[in-house]
Amino acid sequence: xxxxxxxxxxxxVAMVVMILWLIRRDRLPIGHSLWWLAVSILIAxxxxxxxxxxxxxxxxxxxxxxxxxxxxxxxxxxxKVLIEDLEVSxxxxxxxxxxxxxxxxxxxxxxxxxxxxxxx
Amino acid sequence: MSxxxxxxxxxxxxxxxxxxxxxxxxxxxxxxxxxxxxxxARDEAADVGDVVRRAVACGFPVAVVDDHSADxxxxxxxxAGAEVLRLPFHAGCWAAIQTGMRHALAKGxxxxxxxxxxxxxxxxxxTALVAExxxxxxxxxxxxxxxxxxxxxxxxxxxxxxxxxxxQVSDLTSGFRVYDRSAVELLASSHCTLLEYQDVxxxxxxxxxxxxxxxxxVSMRPREHGHSRIFxxxxxxxxxxxxxxxxxxxxxxxxxxxxx
Numbered sequence: 001x002x003x004x005x006x007x008x009x010x011x012x013v014a015m016v017v018m019i020l021w022l023i024r025r026d027r028l029p030i031g032h033s034l035w036w037l038a039v040s041i042l043i044a045x046x047x048x049x050x051x052x053x054x055x056x057x058x059x060x061x062x063x064x065x066x067x068x069x070x071x072x073x074x075x076x077x078x079x080k081v082l083i084e085d086l087e088v089s090x091x092x093x094x095x096x097x098x099x100x101x102x103x104x105x106x107x108x109x110x111x112x113x114x115x116x117x118x119x120x
Numbered sequence: 121m122s123x124x125x126x127x128x129x130x131x132x133x134x135x136x137x138x139x140x141x142x143x144x145x146x147x148x149x150x151x152x153x154x155x156x157x158x159x160x161a162r163d164e165a166a167d168v169g170d171v172v173r174r175a176v177a178c179g180f181p182v183a184v185v186d187d188h189s190a191d192x193x194x195x196x197x198x199x200a201g202a203e204v205l206r207l208p209f210h211a212g213c214w215a216a217i218q219t220g221m222r223h224a225l226a227k228g229x230x231x232x233x234x235x236x237x238x239x240x241x242x243x244x245x246x247t248a249l250v251a252e253x254x255x256x257x258x259x260x261x262x263x264x265x266x267x268x269x270x271x272x273x274x275x276x277x278x279x280x281x282x283x284x285x286x287x288q289v290s291d292l293t294s295g296f297r298v299y300d301r302s303a304v305e306l307l308a309s310s311h312c313t314l315l316e317y318q319d320v321x322x323x324x325x326x327x328x329x330x331x332x333x334x335x336x337x338v339s340m341r342p343r344e345h346g347h348s349r350i351f352x353x354x355x356x357x358x359x360x361x362x363x364x365x366x367x368x369x370x371x372x373x374x375x376x377x378x379x380x
Contacts, residue, residue, distance in 0.1 A: 089314060092314065093310060093313050093314050096211055096215050096313050096314075097310055097313055099207050099208050099209060099211055099215070099219075100207070100211075100215065100218060100219040100222055101222075102208055103185065103205040103206055103207050103208070103219050104205060104219065104222060104223050104226060106205070106206060107183075107203055107204065107205045107206075107223070111203070
């Protein structure tokens, strides 16, 4: 059996390696990778120092520390997803504007072509 | 539901910045000479040709926005004499209408008339509706309504939506409307791009901008081919109702209402 600290370290290192690989492959923009690197550092910190979460739980009055860990983790993910949703909708807006513009330009172009052919 | 004040009050409250300006433009050129008919169409090859021909016969330039149809809609419309704008993917009815509006702005038109491609609306009615835009205290939007066409269930849905949104428009879903330049400028902006239907969300945008909306009754024909897109299947109806309720309740019309 391995200790929890070691397990958390392995998890964090694996995550860091994966993120660096994704950056290297140009799959993940740097801005997003900062977030995920911060997450892996937190995983490592809580794994290496289990006392950390115990102290925090006592501070906010949660009697079962892992519950606090899960609550914070879930809340963080919810906020992250919400932010992603906002980004998706702003991208959709841009995509639609672009699609409309291509339709307009295409129409304009075919009209110009017709005009040129008439003159020729 | 409270009843809005008499006509006089309504006119006073409609303080659109370019109201005075519009009167000036009117004298130069009547709206009828500067109107573009925009027809959003998706898989309407059966009817769109006839609609375009009739609109062109009335002397209007027509732009058909083809929402990535699988059939020959674009070709049929072009042959009938319309300018065709083709969206590169299926973007929805409102996105198609907005394309037409942006096109109209780019070309400098003063009014935009939207018609359904399925032949429900008579293009012959457009002339009378647009003529209204030249009068004093002209409205910004004229909705050609036909409340009689709705069945019991639809009427019920409209009543709920009116109650939720505070809108006082009898025919919420009519796709036959005349918009003046100020309305088109508002609706063509990117703030309005993510709207999905042209009814509650669009009308609320106009109301919040304090643009004057009036309704005029016209006769509409039942569809000959196909069926209503909104009322096609239960999940679609549910989405439409949930969407409209949410947008209506969250952006309720301001107390200053324009009763047609």
